[in-house]
Amino acid sequence: MNVYDWDKTIYDGDSSIDFYKFNVKRHKRLAKLWPAQVKAAADYKRGKITKTEMKTQFYRYFSEIDDIDNAVLEFWAINKHKIKPWYMEQRRDDDLIISASPEFLLEPIIKELGVQLIASDVDKHTGVHRQENCYGVEKVRRMEKLYDMNAMEYFYSDSYSDDPLAQYAQQSFLVKGNELKNW
Template identity: 50%
Template sequence: MNVYDFDKTIYGGDSTADFYLFSLKRHKKILLLAPSLLGAFLKFYLFRKGSKTDFKQVMYRFLRNCDIDRDVKDFWAKNRAKIKQYYLKQQKYDDVIISASPEFLLEPICEILGIHYLMASRVDKYTGIYDGINCHGKEKVRRFYEMFPNGKIEEFYSDSYSDTPLAEIAEKAYIVTGEELTDWKFEKRN
């Protein structure tokens, strides 16, 4: 089976950021949350306090101002064309998507594309509260083996070296830049 990250890997952008901006255009009330989002951003990225999950839970408060099911459906109607062509040409029945983006956001596009296996961050679509931790880094490997205890990854694709834990368990791994695929460059260890 082949495993893919989602954002900037098979989707041309960051789906969460795109959905936030999409929602902001529809629901101006989200702007009232900007001070708390800025505070959480500074706390996590500048002062290195708290976890990425903590930061994202503050960010996801905007979901409380959305008509979430309609907004997600309309978002994918508008953004489906951002699925990369290289992926559509090589897609297989048993592909797996493992992403830090929220499950509720990726489930509809996976269904549209016929992708049967999705592991992503479990975020309540009405409150923005996580059920578990952000699906990132080593957590992606843990979640992969939770779903596929004896799973073997033939090929792995990502835009980011933060996914090295998954690349290390794949037979072959690729870095994705736009539509271009290059061999994963592993750090030499002494």
């Protein structure tokens, strides 16, 4: 099995940010949430709140989207071209995508790719995380519950924050754009 981070690894950009921008263009009323989102980001940077708390505050805008399921489908119809070609060339049926992005946001595109997914469990109507953000060591915890860690052949990520997971792979790669470097 090969394991991949999603954002900035096989997806060219950050899908959570891209989804936000997609929605802001369609719903100008989301601007009223900016002050709270900026405050949450500042509080996180100062160590006052956790990454999960910061993201929950950011994702509160989900409650302002009338048909979020349709918004997700429309988003992927426009943005699926951002999946990097190198991934599509080596994609395997037993691939696992593990991401901090919301699970409901990634599910349609992952289903289309025909691979497995572990992602952050976020309520699509409120933005509230149902469990810890799927980031860093939390990725290892989630994967251990479902898979044999020794089955991981290759691991790919754009960030050393994924080092806890990279340590389990037979070989790991750091992804910068379309360039793959040995971890």
